Amino acid sequence: AIAAAIVPAAGSGVRLGPGTPKALRPLNGTPLLVHAVRALARARAIGLVVVVAPPDRTEAVRALLDQQPAPPPVEQMVVPGGATRQESVRLGLAAVPESIEVVLVHDAARPLVPVDTVDAVVAAVRAGAPAVVPALPVTDTVKQVGPAPEGRLPGGPEPVVGTPDRSLLRAVQTPQGFDRATLAKAHELHADATGATGATDDAALVERLGVPVVLVPGHEEAFKVTRPLDLVLAEAVLARRRL
Numbered sequence: 001a002i003a004a005a006i007v008p009a010a011g012s013g014v015r016l017g018p019g020t021p022k023a024l025r026p027l028n029g030t031p032l033l034v035h036a037v038r039a040l041a042r043a044r045a046i047g048l049v050v051v052v053a054p055p056d057r058t059e060a061v062r063a064l065l066d067q068q069p070a071p072p073p074v075e076q077m078v079v080p081g082g083a084t085r086q087e088s089v090r091l092g093l094a095a096v097p098e099s100i101e102v103v104l105v106h107d108a109a110r111p112l113v114p115v116d117t118v119d120a121v122v123a124a125v126r127a128g129a130p131a132v133v134p135a136l137p138v139t140d141t142v143k144q145v146g147p148a149p150e151g152r153l154p155g156g157p158e159p160v161v162g163t164p165d166r167s168l169l170r171a172v173q174t175p176q177g178f179d180r181a182t183l184a185k186a187h188e189l190h191a192d193a194t195g196a197t198g199a200t201d202d203a204a205l206v207e208r209l210g211v212p213v214v215l216v217p218g219h220e221e222a223f224k225v226t227r228p229l230d231l232v233l234a235e236a237v238l239a240r241r242r243l
């Protein structure tokens with residue numbers, strides 16, 4: 001049985017600077033989204049990729065994927081996204097045929113995820129885990145701050161309220177993999193009328209169901225392109241791969 005991958009790519013990417021939506025920004029001349037789709041399609045298990053595009057660019061994204069000189073040997077679909085990442089994922093999931101039982105969600109903004117990481121996530125779901133997340137140890141010490149008090153100046157000094165034990169923290173990546181029914185239920189139960197959930201990843205919604213989520217080793221090359229410096233790093237990783 002094949003697995004499907006949903007690629008939320010409908011974000012604007014303001015942190016990367018003004019311009020085209022982040023998923024369409026070029027990395028080595030090729031949009032981030034195209035890199036991400038190729039990375040997923042390299043995994044034997046993936047038979048369908050559903051790209052969730054900015055609503056005003058659905059046709060352009062479809063054309064972009066069709067134009068690729070070597071289209072990957074997987075089925076590709078493009079659907080319009082929503083106002084939040086979670087709404088985009090929900091719209092992508094609605095397009096996945098019911099018969100597909102393993103569904104991955106992978107950020108377009110993680111263009112360089114190695115195929116071994118994708119394979120490991122699919123394998124863990126197939127082995128019976130309802131929710132699987134690739135993760136790495138946290139290298140920076142992390143401080144917790146209080147909720148923003150009224151009147152605190154943006155960029156001004158922030159009072160620290162605690163320092164969580166770093167050895168108990170993990171930084172999580174995508175693709176996150178799910179048993180389809182679990183992911184569908186998590187999204188149904190936690191989306192409000194606008195589709196918003198307040199969650200920054202899909203596994204958090206599954207955690208709220210009380211369903212166990214497990215981690216598998218992530219990979220440093222699965223980093224998310226968020227800020228301009230991340231594009232510099234991504235170019236360097238690609239250059240090293242070509243050696």
Ligand code: C5P
Nearest residue numbers: 008009010011082083084085088108109
């Ligand atoms: O903003 P962030 O970097 O967390 O976005 C993660 C992913 O979610 C990106 O690939 C982005 O395109 C996607 N997204 C989306 N729909 C939105 C907002 C973000 O598909 N409305």
